[in-house]
Amino acid sequence: MEKEYFTLSEILDTPNTLETVVEKINLVENIASRIIDLRPERIYYIGCGSSYYAASGALTPLLLEKFPFHAYSIPASEFLFYHSGNIGNNVVIAFSRSGTTREVIEAVKIAKKNRYTTIGISCNENSELVKIADSAIVIDNCSEKSFVMTKSFTALQFTGLLLSLKMINLIEKDDVVENIVKEASKLPKFIFQALDDIDKCRILAKETINDKNFIFLGTTLTYPLAMEASLKFIEMTYSLSEPFHILEFRHGPLALAERKNDISIIMLLANDSSYKNSLKLLKEIKEKGFKVFEISNSGNVIKGVRVSWEGNNYYLPIIYAPLIHATVYYRAILKGYNPDRPEHLRKVVEDF
Numbered sequence: 001m002e003k004e005y006f007t008l009s010e011i012l013d014t015p016n017t018l019e020t021v022v023e024k025i026n027l028v029e030n031i032a033s034r035i036i037d038l039r040p041e042r043i044y045y046i047g048c049g050s051s052y053y054a055a056s057g058a059l060t061p062l063l064l065e066k067f068p069f070h071a072y073s074i075p076a077s078e079f080l081f082y083h084s085g086n087i088g089n090n091v092v093i094a095f096s097r098s099g100t101t102r103e104v105i106e107a108v109k110i111a112k113k114n115r116y117t118t119i120g121i122s123c124n125e126n127s128e129l130v131k132i133a134d135s136a137i138v139i140d141n142c143s144e145k146s147f148v149m150t151k152s153f154t155a156l157q158f159t160g161l162l163l164s165l166k167m168i169n170l171i172e173k174d175d176v177v178e179n180i181v182k183e184a185s186k187l188p189k190f191i192f193q194a195l196d197d198i199d200k201c202r203i204l205a206k207e208t209i210n211d212k213n214f215i216f217l218g219t220t221l222t223y224p225l226a227m228e229a230s231l232k233f234i235e236m237t238y239s240l241s242e243p244f245h246i247l248e249f250r251h252g253p254l255a256l257a258e259r260k261n262d263i264s265i266i267m268l269l270a271n272d273s274s275y276k277n278s279l280k281l282l283k284e285i286k287e288k289g290f291k292v293f294e295i296s297n298s299g300n301v302i303k304g305v306r307v308s309w310e311g312n313n314y315y316l317p318i319i320y321a322p323l324i325h326a327t328v329y330y331r332a333i334l335k336g337y338n339p340d341r342p343e344h345l346r347k348v349v350e351d352f
């Protein structure tokens with residue numbers, strides 16, 4: 001019998017953790033309205049590692065367009081290096097599973113000194129982040145034994161996304177946005193069912209087991225998840241992986257056709273305005289001899305995993321994330337690695 005690691009049970013627990021986020025929607029709305037009442041000049045979504053990618057997914061450029069203020073998602077360290085000098089009516093939203101990552105804490109401290117309003121989103125109620133932030137959202141059932149972030153990543157992004165959507169709705173009441181927020185309650189059950197197909201993730205891991213490198217292609221909606229997927233392949237399976245925006249693949253990375261035999265490309269597709277061109281690229285790179293897989297909500301998946309989500313595409317990264325986490329988990333197992341405790345990885349980085 002194959003040994004089961006914490007990481008697998010944590011991935012499978014994603015829907016339960018998302019359920020607790022849905023239950024916090026009033027708190028999320030409260031904080032959104034506090035931010036909007038401030039009429040801030042700038043909002044920074046910050047974090048480190050997977051939490052930075054969760055922050056980026058919570059602020060997709062699509063949402064950014066709807067904000068009347070400037071909003072950025074940046075690593076906490078870059079905030080410290082280049083953005084901490086601004087003084088004024090700004091907001092920092094800090095994402096951190098542990099709530100103790102040093103760069104995040106330093107960023108929040110300096111933001112407070114500069115009179116910013118600070119919001120923490122964390123899995124750890126007793127953390128320094130939750131203590132020092134002006135307001136905090138603590139996600140229940142979100143801490144993990146595994147060093148790598150799986151369900152916590154998905155829950156942090158989901159919470160941040162709901163916060164962004166609530167802010168947009170408060171800026172200008174919009175029934176479409178309100179309905180998207182309402183749809184959030186359908187996600188836990190949908191993901192629970194999608195994880196029934198976890199064998200497809202194992203098959204994907206098996207089919208790519210001999211590849212040394214991975215490329216994740218995403219669009220505006222799925223690109224932050226492409227970054228997270230790449231980090232996870234590096235952390236759990238020591239395989240070099242790179243994210244690109246889908247059609248950016250033609251602008252340089254195509255040269256890797258020289259090494260196509262040890263590379264797998266995984267496309268994170270959405271059946272939206274990007275789909276037709278994505279399929280064209282898929283065909284083109286297959287003809288070049290690359291192995292290409294899809295995670296998609298379109299009906300035509302040839303190799304990979306199809307999800308039948310018909311709700312709003314903003315939620316696609318939340319649905320795809322546990323499927324990607326499961327694929328990396330199986331790759332680690334098949335390679336004989338310990339997915340709970342990857343070599344050299346620290347659960348929390350406490351130096352800066």
Ligand code: F1P
Pocket residue numbers: 048049050051095096097098099100101104147148149235345346347348349
């Ligand atoms: C984030 C993080 C992880 C990474 C590593 C170190 O921590 O960068 O993404 O896997 O283990 O910590 P946190 O701020 O969310 O606790």
